[in-house]
Amino acid sequence: MRRYRRLLAVLILIAGLPARAGAPATVPGVELRGEWEQGAVLFGHAPAGTKLWFNGRALKQTPAGDFVLGLDRDAPAEAELKVQLAGEAARTYRYPVAKREYAIQRIDGLPPKMVTPPPEVLARIKDDQRQVAAARQRDSGGLGFLQPFEWPCTGRISGVFGSQRILNGEPKQPHYGVDVAVPTGTEVRAPADGTVVLAHPDMYFTGGTLIVDHGYGLQSAFLHLSKLLVEDGQRVRQGEVIALSGMTGRATGPHLDWRMNWYDARIDAQKLAPAMPVSAPVPQPAP
Ligand SMILES: [Zn+2]
Structure with a gap:
């Protein structure tokens, strides 16, 4: 006080x-x-x-x-x-700044290699992280960040921003994305105009991974994609199909994981999107 x-x-x-x-x-x-x-x-x-x-x-x-x-x-x-x-x-x-309460999400019974990567993949993981960090430094200067954002795909929300993950009893990195449970092959659309700053078909944890820069520090990442339909450096328009969803990398089921950053700050993509359309099943927060 x-x-x-x-x-x-x-x-x-x-x-x-x-x-x-x-x-x-x-x-x-x-x-x-x-x-x-x-x-x-x-x-x-x-x-x-x-x-x-x-x-x-x-x-x-x-x-x-x-x-x-x-x-x-x-x-x-x-x-x-x-x-x-x-x-x-x-x-x-x-x-x-108001503090948020984040959900705790426990997932048990995962294959141990998904929780603790085996030593032989550490170099690959490091290289993935280096590429993501480099993509975050890129600023296309585009004005997509000023558009009202749209959902890249619609469906049941199966994971929310910020939840603390406990995998096989071990506390891990929080979940930074909003997960939309959709079948593999669902079209993923650019939520706003932008420039592709990373297009990787197979990262260890995140599988097929796209990062789209909306300008002025605001970027979207799309994870676990089954197919990328755009290339690094390509400009994309809001609503354009940029990828197909999947469950590549370390995913427990098919879904789209949409994450957003403002430079290094992890932000909640769901806060920028409108309410999930009513035609989609009722969104449910993570347990
Ligand atoms: Zn996720």
């Missing part, structure tokens, strides 16, 4: 805000939409000539002044936006 009061006092001093408890800081001239919550994405607009930094990272703006930022699955309780309007001194605004 004391810490919160102090934060509020600082906010009032810095931003000259009215003392309304819990009210996020508003920045004169800068629009921000989205929730300050772990895994969320916020979109903003600032007047020409504004400089912005989010948690110390300089934010890139489109020529029209649009920008985007993402809050990692484990983002700390406070985020910081530094704003320098043209001809003014820089000001720092602090935002409380």
Whole structure:
């Protein structure tokens, strides 16, 4: 409570805000939409000539002044936006970030090699990780990130963002994607315009893997694909079929795993997509 009061006092001093408890800081001239919550994405607009930094990272703006930022699955309780309007001194605004409760997902009875990879594949896994990391560094500069996102395919949601996985009793990396249970061979469509920055037919854990860059740090990854229909460097349009789903790599059943990143921050793709269409079976959260 004391810490919160102090934060509020600082906010009032810095931003000259009215003392309304819990009210996020508003920045004169800068629009921000989205929730300050772990895994969320916020979109903003600032007047020409504004400089912005989010948690110390300089934010890139489109020529029209649009920008985007993402809050990692484990983002700390406070985020910081530094704003320098043209001809003014820089000001720092602090935002409380809501903590999310993540489901715990236990999967037992997996073949041991799926839980702990055998030593002979470690070099391959490392190479996969290196390629994914390199793809994340690529920024096509496209404006697909500004479109309202669409589902790459529709169906029952069988896995959600952030769940802590316990495989054969061993705690593993959280699940970062949203899983849509669809039969192998289902068409996977680009959720927004973008550029393919990784097209790998067979990664150890993720199998057929595509990464599409939507620009300004926002990227989608599609995992366990049975067939890739696009190539590295190819530009894709929203709704274009880019792959067929499958269960390649280490998957326990056919599904599409759709993950999103804002640079290195793991964000919740489901938050960008509309509600799953009603024609699809009712979505269910992971157990
Ligand atoms: Zn998954």
